[in-house]
Amino acid sequence: MSDSAVPSSGLLADLRCLAAGPARPQAAQGGADWCRGGLARGCLHEVYAADEEDAAAAAGFAAALALAGAATPLVWLRPGHAGAGQGRLHATGLAELGLAPDALLLVVAADVPALLRAAADVARCPGVGTLVMESWGPMPTLDLTATRRLVLAAERSGVTVVSLRCRAEPVASAAATRWRVAAGPSTALEANAPGGPAFVVECLRRRGGAPAPARRVEWNRETRCFEPRSEHRPDYLPEHRPGEAPLAGAGLSLAAGGAAARHPPASVRAGG
Amino acid sequence: MERLRATRPHLFVQGDDQPVGFTETRGNAVRLVALDRSGMGAGLRPGLTLADARARVPELAVFPHDPHADLDWLERLADGCHRYTPTVALLPPDALVMDIAGCTHAFEGERFLAADVERRFARRGVLARHAFGDTAEIAHALARYSGSPAPDERGAVRRLPVAALGLDGEATDALAAAGLKTVGDVMARPLSGLAARFGGDAATAVRRLAGEAHAPVAARVRREPVVAERRFAEPVSRTEHVLGVLTDLAAEAAIELERRREGGRRWEARLFRADGAVHRLRIETGRPTRDPQLLLRLFRERIDALADPLDPGFGYDLVRLGVALAEPLDGHQLKLEGGAAREEEGAVAMLVDRLSTRLGPARVRRFVPRDSHVPEQAELTLPAARPAPAPATVGTWPRPEPGEPPSRPIYLFDPPEPVDQVLAEVPDAPPARFRWRRRTHEVARAEGPERIAGEWWRRVDADAPARDYYRVEDRRGRRLWLFRIGAYGTGEAPRWYVHGLFA
Numbered sequence A: 001m002s003d004s005a006v007p008s009s010g011l012l013a014d015l016r017c018l019a020a021g022p023a024r025p026q027a028a029q030g031g032a033d034w035c036r037g038g039l040a041r042g043c044l045h046e047v048y049a050a051d052e053e054d055a056a057a058a059a060g061f062a063a064a065l066a067l068a069g070a071a072t073p074l075v076w077l078r079p080g081h082a083g084a085g086q087g088r089l090h091a092t093g094l095a096e097l098g099l100a101p102d103a104l105l106l107v108v109a110a111d112v113p114a115l116l117r118a119a120a121d122v123a124r125c126p127g128v129g130t131l132v133m134e135s136w137g138p139m140p141t142l143d144l145t146a147t148r149r150l151v152l153a154a155e156r157s158g159v160t161v162v163s164l165r166c167r168a169e170p171v172a173s174a175a176a177t178r179w180r181v182a183a184g185p186s187t188a189l190e191a192n193a194p195g196g197p198a199f200v201v202e203c204l205r206r207r208g209g210a211p212a213p214a215r216r217v218e219w220n221r222e223t224r225c226f227e228p229r230s231e232h233r234p235d236y237l238p239e240h241r242p243g244e245a246p247l248a249g250a251g252l253s254l255a256a257g258g259a260a261a262r263h264p265p266a267s268v269r270a271g272g
Numbered sequence B: 001m002e003r004l005r006a007t008r009p010h011l012f013v014q015g016d017d018q019p020v021g022f023t024e025t026r027g028n029a030v031r032l033v034a035l036d037r038s039g040m041g042a043g044l045r046p047g048l049t050l051a052d053a054r055a056r057v058p059e060l061a062v063f064p065h066d067p068h069a070d071l072d073w074l075e076r077l078a079d080g081c082h083r084y085t086p087t088v089a090l091l092p093p094d095a096l097v098m099d100i101a102g103c104t105h106a107f108e109g110e111r112f113l114a115a116d117v118e119r120r121f122a123r124r125g126v127l128a129r130h131a132f133g134d135t136a137e138i139a140h141a142l143a144r145y146s147g148s149p150a151p152d153e154r155g156a157v158r159r160l161p162v163a164a165l166g167l168d169g170e171a172t173d174a175l176a177a178a179g180l181k182t183v184g185d186v187m188a189r190p191l192s193g194l195a196a197r198f199g200g201d202a203a204t205a206v207r208r209l210a211g212e213a214h215a216p217v218a219a220r221v222r223r224e225p226v227v228a229e230r231r232f233a234e235p236v237s238r239t240e241h242v243l244g245v246l247t248d249l250a251a252e253a254a255i256e257l258e259r260r261r262e263g264g265r266r267w268e269a270r271l272f273r274a275d276g277a278v279h280r281l282r283i284e285t286g287r288p289t290r291d292p293q294l295l296l297r298l299f300r301e302r303i304d305a306l307a308d309p310l311d312p313g314f315g316y317d318l319v320r321l322g323v324a325l326a327e328p329l330d331g332h333q334l335k336l337e338g339g340a341a342r343e344e345e346g347a348v349a350m351l352v353d354r355l356s357t358r359l360g361p362a363r364v365r366r367f368v369p370r371d372s373h374v375p376e377q378a379e380l381t382l383p384a385a386r387p388a389p390a391p392a393t394v395g396t397w398p399r400p401e402p403g404e405p406p407s408r409p410i411y412l413f414d415p416p417e418p419v420d421q422v423l424a425e426v427p428d429a430p431p432a433r434f435r436w437r438r439r440t441h442e443v444a445r446a447e448g449p450e451r452i453a454g455e456w457w458r459r460v461d462a463d464a465p466a467r468d469y470y471r472v473e474d475r476r477g478r479r480l481w482l483f484r485i486g487a488y489g490t491g492e493a494p495r496w497y498v499h500g501l502f503a
Helices: A005-020 A025-029 A052-068 A082-086 A091-095 A112-124 A144-157 A258-262 A266-271 B002-007 B037-041 B050-056 B067-081 B110-123 B136-144 B153-158 B169-177 B183-188 B191-198 B200-209 B239-259 B292-305 B339-359
Strands: A044-049 A074-079 A104-109 A130-136 A160-166 A177-183 A198-206 A212-220 A225-228 B020-026 B029-035 B061-064 B088-091 B095-098 B227-236 B262-273 B278-289 B316-328 B364-369 B379-383 B411-424 B431-436 B439-452 B467-474 B479-485 B495-501
Touching: A044 A052, A044 A144, A052 A130, A052 A160, A052 A177, A052 A198, A052 A212, A052 A225, A052 B411, A074 A112, A091 B364, A104 A112, A104 B339, A112 A130, A112 A144, A112 B339, A144 A160, B020 B037, B020 B050, B029 B050, B067 B088, B067 B095, B067 B110, B088 B136, B095 B136, B136 B153, B136 B200, B153 B183, B169 B191, B183 B200, B191 B200, B227 B239, B239 B262, B239 B292, B239 B316, B278 B292, B278 B316, B278 B339, B292 B339, B339 B364, B411 B479, B431 B479, B431 B495, B439 B479
Parallel strands: A044 A160, A044 A177, A074 A104, A074 A130, A130 A160, B020 B061
Antiparallel strands: A104 B364, A177 A198, A198 A212, A212 A225, B020 B029, B088 B095, B227 B316, B262 B278, B262 B316, B364 B379, B411 B431, B411 B495, B431 B439, B439 B467, B467 B479, B479 B495
16 A cells, blocks of 8 residues: 555544544544534634635635535625625635535625624524634624624534634634634646645644644545645745644544544555 | 696796696707697697797796606506596506496496596596597597597597507608508508508507407506504503514414415504604515514514614504515425425525614625626625526526636635736736735746636627736745736736635
């Protein structure tokens, strides 16, 4: 067996138990892994854009999470002032990530209280798959109490709530997971053309678990999976990326990967 | 004209003999479109320019022509005519058709009925002319045009001028030039020749006046609006009570709506305060509904979202709930196959209604594709509370090719943001370096150009310059959508813009 297969499958396993979290053991067994099931449903997840310019990457990551979990329809909640600096949400582009625009609802809130109130309403609605709540800048009112309220609503209805934060620093919250997402170098296509969506994802916090270092993943629209990329580095290096670990197999531990140990991929079994 | 006299009598202080005209701007000239009797008597005719008319009759009073208000006025007259017959149809701009078959017994004959109509109209200052006919077209032609006296209806129609056929001006002139002065002259000719010369419509018009063909009469259907109301001997002042009453009224209205197989999409509650003030609460739902509980929730949202809280003062003594817009709604089955999925769909529809009521319909939107390759026009967002447009009127979403990277960004800047300090090889290489939002981006990968030209077949876009789009990825992995307007080496330096961001 080739050397590259082992880190790849190990990474999968690590991601799998990462996403499941100890709070939902049944989800860990039920295949709610990162690649197939997205993030655990009925929870609050926070996605921070590493930089203002990574906002699009963070938004794409949030949409891809909803798709990986097949948690549609998706309600995208935006503050009214986001339109000016960030541009408008472009459904054609989201369609090219795999999100059917018919399953997308755009809600624009005039101010922060309206945003939070609308978020609570959407999180309570059992027909909604995912709520993406986009917010810009520090939001003092999105505190522990407000996030706890969202979590309670989400747990009851099963709506996956993704809080997309741009231009903001992480603060205490009741989120199950917290991610920092930056745009990642894509795999070049023919004639050095940019490839598909790629992200550098770092898990900052996970309830009941250890955070994970940054990794580079690519989104595969056809399989609705995040594919870890560690085999090759791009021909140019990111200039400066604090906290990014070398993306080698050595960095991946199988110690916590209970789910992976029980169901090792076929290639590992054959090789071992 | 009578509409103006009735609604704005102050305009006519100078007396009734002043000639009055109505004008419209056609081409570059202000022309008369209608005149009253004294204006016609003074020798003015519709079509004359206002300057000429003023030169001939200096005392002419002029008002702008308002066809919509005229139509409204005609509809009001038609409503009044429902006292004579249930079948009243409008023939804009200025005629009504009443089917009085079987309706004359209360008036001892049709002549008395017509006299009553004219008397009633005259009381409101409306000058009306009437005629009877076997068909609506005959009656209309006889009322509008006058021919020489004739012993019977058939003869009278034959003696009408050819204009009574209702053909366009050119055809009427051509008939007159051919020596055919009256409808009877035309009828005497073979229809085939007429159809060959003036088209099938002309032949149909002749047959209709001959009573051989009927045009359907589009009768006005008057539907009583669904209204439920409750009066109180003791005014109510607590919001909870008002909401309870509204729920009861909604249940009452629902019974009537169910009988009509309809559901309300726009509801209006009016709260009449004891001291005369009236509060209005309007709600709108995405789908027709008659569910009192849903309406209660929406009214609660509406009251919460009011900028000024509801001030009951001394209390409300009358609460009225009306259905402003109703649409067909059949009783639907629940809990059958696919019942659960339907329920979830219903939950989302309810969510849309709630948010639309609180935030305003314009803030809850869905995406609709359009057939346009100009990126900012390829999709639009519509209020989600409104029914979806018919599939035929919208475009289709592009289907991504398997294995291909996204070709359109997820965030689109509108308007595009300019970039400067662009370093690009001539003539059409992607930029190697550019500056956007005060940061320099070094391009690591790029693809392009994809040329998107303005849609020359649309008038507004005809002059839009073509844009050359590039997908670029900078050294930090950010993917942007840039475009260039203009070309190198054409004198003017091309301009570069960022139009969107990829994931």
